[in-house]
Amino acid sequence: MPVSSGGQTIGEYEPRAYPQVIKYMGSKAQILDFVGDGLSAVSAHGRPLVDLFAGACAITAGFGDRFKVVSNDIQEYSSVIASTYLKRAESIGNFDLVALASVIAERNIAELPATMHYPATSTLASFNKIEKCNRSLLMKEFSTSHHLFTQIYSGTWWSAEQCIWIDAIREVLDGLYQDGHILKADFNFGLTCLLHAMAYTSQGTGHYAQYRDAKTVEGMADINKYRRTSVPVIFRRKFDLLLAWHLKHVVDLDHELVALDYRVCLGKIKKSVVYADPPYAFVHYSRFYHAMETLVRYDYPELQFMKDSVVKGRYRVDRHQSPFCIKTQVQGAFVDMFEGVKDSKSDLLLSYSNTGMINIDELIGLANNTFGRGYRVWFEEMNHTHMTMGRSKDRSRKVMESLIIAKKL
Known part of the structure; x- marks a missing residue:
């Protein structure tokens, strides 16, 4: 050797x-x-x-x-x-998180006005009206417990429908963890898969510094491709593949997780x-990854303002420098x-x-x-x-x- x-x-x-x-x-x-x-x-x-x-x-x-x-x-x-x-996440595989979240997501999606949905094709002007309508949720008052992404990020990197799914999966994970059905490692595993689904449905360039605006027909078509990508499909696919690797390869050698x-x-x-x-x-780097930090902390953060408007990047006031x-x-x-x-x-x-x-x-x-x-x-x-x-x-x-x-x- x-x-x-x-x-x-x-x-x-x-x-x-x-x-x-x-x-x-x-x-x-x-x-x-x-x-x-x-x-x-x-x-x-x-x-x-x-x-x-x-x-x-x-x-x-x-x-x-x-x-x-x-x-x-x-x-x-x-x-x-x-x-x-x-x-090791030993229990998370016992639950169909997408099925559990679908009850929440489908109810909330049904309440969205028709003007917030993205058709397969549209004119540039009508597409940008849909974008603006999605972003208007920032000023909406919500009564549900889990609406952070729907309120802050609709019409930015994700559509309102995608944000509803992100919130719904987070709500299911919180419920399972708080009720003792899963342990912290299981919760983190599910959250990791949700971070993945966020990344691969985002219309951005792989980070969250600023989302893209539809300024041309070509740009609109590319953005709409991501707008119409399914959060639950991406989530479930990664969940299954990652869990198979995880259960085969992860050995806890008294590792420590520190922040x-x-x-x-x-x-x-x-x-x-x-x-x-x-x-x-x-x-x-916090400018590029603040949305991931917000998903994990799920703390309804105060957002940065400039000239009386929320900054385009939706940055947290307390992001690390x-x-x-x-x-x-x-x-x-x-x-x-x-x-x-x-x-x-x-x-x-x-x-x-x-x-x-x-x-x-x-x-x-x-x-x-x-x-x-x-x-x-x-x-x-x-x-x-x-x-x-x-x-x-x-x-x-x-x-x-x-x-x-x-x-x-």
Whole structure:
């Protein structure tokens, strides 16, 4: 059997294949073998793996059968997805969630005025009237317990009918969990499938920064294709496929699901291997994924206003602002990370791409200064295709992916 330079078998660091559930910019799903090489370089076997900025959970999913994983992200939707890869959902398969939700959804859809439904074909002018009618639900008073998506998002990334289905499935999951019919892992599994259905019925480009407007006949046709896509069909399909994988492959190795600021998380860990992939973009990731956070929290958030109108993106007032996305704060943010890793006597694997806010030489200098003589710091490189989630011209771009490694001596 092949052996790495650290004396461990290469197989110990091979990632498992896993089903992805959401569209996510900068996903590390394509570089898991590269990360596995980094784990081998620090002889990671036997220590917890801390996925510090888990996001869509590529690292958590890829190595969750080899390590005890501490999956952390300040955005709560990430821990829901991580649960699906790490915690066994033994009861959720006993329920037909779509059938249960259909009772709620069909009743609420029947109450929509005819002017909110999308025909297979229409003129551009009439289509935009339907869009406007859907968006008017933002000002409607609702008496039902679960109407968050119907009120906030109708006519944006989803139609009113699609939003009603999202709310209905969420209501069924809440009821089953609150009545003790399912456990937290089951609830998170169902919610993960709903996040998937959201992503693949959305008329956006794979994130939720801003929805598209129908400005041309061609654009209208593409938007309408998504408007008429069935939430329950997408949900059920993913549910069945994901559950089959889940029951076959998920083993709970005392994994931990955490939703903390990275500094707080580092302050709580024991000696581990920390994998960090902080958001380097100048635009905050919370701007792209706020709708997923709202589905998970389901807290009827206060929305941002500009000039007395709700902003087009329907952003939460309390959405997270990462210091890694702020030019004046990024150096201090990295120093805080390095100090947290050092304090716990852990090793660090830090992903870096050349689209970043800080150049790699500067970053390695910060690492060397912070870790000091007790650590060896170096980096490895590979070419990588970074997903941008653009609909057309710029769906992906080539970047140089680097892995900065800090190993305690």
